Amino acid sequence: MLMIFDCDGVLVDSEPIAARVLSQYMSDLGHAICDADNHDRFAGLRLDAVRAILENENGELLPEDFEVEIRRRDFIAFETQLQPIPGVVAAISSIYARRCVASSGSEKKIHNSLRLTGLSELFGDNVFSAQDPRVTNGKPAPDLFLLAARDMGVKANECIVIEDSVPGVRAGKSAGMCVFGFYGGGHCSPTHANSLLAAGADKVFNDMVQLPKLTMSKI
Incomplete structure (x- = not known):
């Protein structure tokens, strides 16, 4: 997984x-x-x-x-x-599965964000950017997530994508992956959960404490 x-x-x-x-x-x-x-x-x-x-x-x-x-x-x-999403370190640390980051931002921006929020050690070099020349089309196309799965040596149907955006959810589903939609960020409106579900999210959640249990249901 x-x-x-x-x-x-x-x-x-x-x-x-x-x-x-x-x-x-x-x-x-x-x-x-x-x-x-x-x-x-x-x-x-x-x-x-x-x-x-x-x-x-x-x-x-x-x-x-x-x-x-x-x-x-x-x-x-x-x-x-910049601050980390509340509870994200504890949630990720308690899930015994391989993990990586795949984002539309540049690789430099992703690494900087992880560094500033103390998350770098959780991911190491397992960082993928939509700016990579191997990514022809950004989200909502599946290219980025398929690249991440391929480079990590995992089949698409053995991946869980955690996304907060409609294009991201669509990208994950287009890649043939399970997608959990997160609507606990400071930018999310009260109706954002419905938007993520409408885009195809398999589950939605708004608190990182819920993530380990959601993940266990899919492993």
Whole structure:
């Protein structure tokens, strides 16, 4: 059994921070968008997909350094604001299964987030990024999760994906994996559980203390 964890919104409570960063960036360009709207539309997506959506909506091209600048601002904000999801260390430590991280963020961003929140030792080098050139399509395509399973030497039907976003849930199901939808992050609205279920999540939960029991039911 392999457990594949998304990073943002599952391991670290980064989504509210990232939403604020993007809102401020767009405001600097004269486009007002709210933090909650950012999460609802962009959670789980690569920055190139976010760029395409925003350019289409605003009818103009974003600055060439959009992705670089967003990553730079995220790094600065994370240094002082990033926290792990409550209970995640105890939950993961009590589950005796192989594990890895698979996220839309860059590998550098993932490792930095794990370092800042004391989670690095739980995963070591078992980190996979949708920015890897072997990942042709980001979430909701299954490419990233299939890459993680292949490199870890585990069949897709022997994987459990932990995701907080609709694109992530869809990616996991498209890969033929079991998916648990997590809606306990600081960005999640009261209706987010329903959105995850509608996307195909096998189970949903909002407290990491529930994860070991959910996992045992699938092993």
